[in-house]
Every structure is written in structure tokens, then in C-alpha cells.
Amino acid sequence: MPESPLDPHTPYAPYMRVLEALTAEIKAGTIGPGERVPSEAELCARFKVARETARRAVRVLREQGVVRTEWGRGTFVVDPAEREDEHQDDERPRPSDG
Numbered sequence: 001m002p003e004s005p006l007d008p009h010t011p012y013a014p015y016m017r018v019l020e021a022l023t024a025e026i027k028a029g030t031i032g033p034g035e036r037v038p039s040e041a042e043l044c045a046r047f048k049v050a051r052e053t054a055r056r057a058v059r060v061l062r063e064q065g066v067v068r069t070e071w072g073r074g075t076f077v078v079d080p081a082e083r084e085d086e087h088q089d090d091e092r093p094r095p096s097d098g
Contacts, residue, residue, distance in 0.1 A: 018047050018057035026066060026077055033079035037067055 022043075025031045038046065043054035058075055061067045065083045069075045 014049050015053045015056040018043055018049060018054055019060055022057060022061060031077050033077050035077055037075040
């Protein structure tokens with residue numbers, strides 16, 4: 001993951017700040033497997049960002065397989081063992097169609 005630029009004039013997408021903070025909290029265990037990630041509204045208030053910015057950070061984590069979103073319930077950290085199982089499924093040979 002890219003580090004925060006040291007030069008304040010370097011372009012830096014605001015969602016990256018939210019993404020890096022959430023990633024750090026998940027890696028540190030502050031938000032553990034199965035625990036809910038703060039809502040978009042909570043992230044907006046905490047980081048002083050727009051809702052779409054918070055949504056984008058969570059979307060990146062979801063695309064990376066770090067979190068899963070359950071409609072009407074929230075977004076939850078995926079257990080690293082579950083992530084490994086999913087990757088192993090992807091690597092298994094599939095039967096040929098022929």
C-alpha cells in the first residue's frame with residue numbers, strides 16, 4: 001500500500017487516508033475478525049470526508065477480501081483463515097469442459 005506523501009503538495013486521494021487507517025486498525029486487531037467496521041456516517045464524521053469517499057475506502061477493502069458487506073447489517077472484517085480458503089479455492093484446478 002502506498003505511503004502517505006511527505007510533501008503536502010503531492011496529490012493524495014482522500015479515500016486513501018480512510019483506507020490506510022482502517023487497514024491499520026484491522027491489522028492491529030483493533031477491529032477483529034467478525035467485528036463491524038464503522039458505518040459510512042461514522043467514517044464521514046471521524047475523517048471529515050464525503051460519504052462517497054468513505055464508501056470508496058470500504059469498497060477497496062471489500063475488493064481485497066478484507067471485509068464483507070451484509071445488506072441491512074453492515075460491513076464486517078473477514079477472518080484471515082476464510083480469506084486463505086477462498087484463495088485456495090481459486091487455485092484449485094477446474095474440470096475441463098471437454
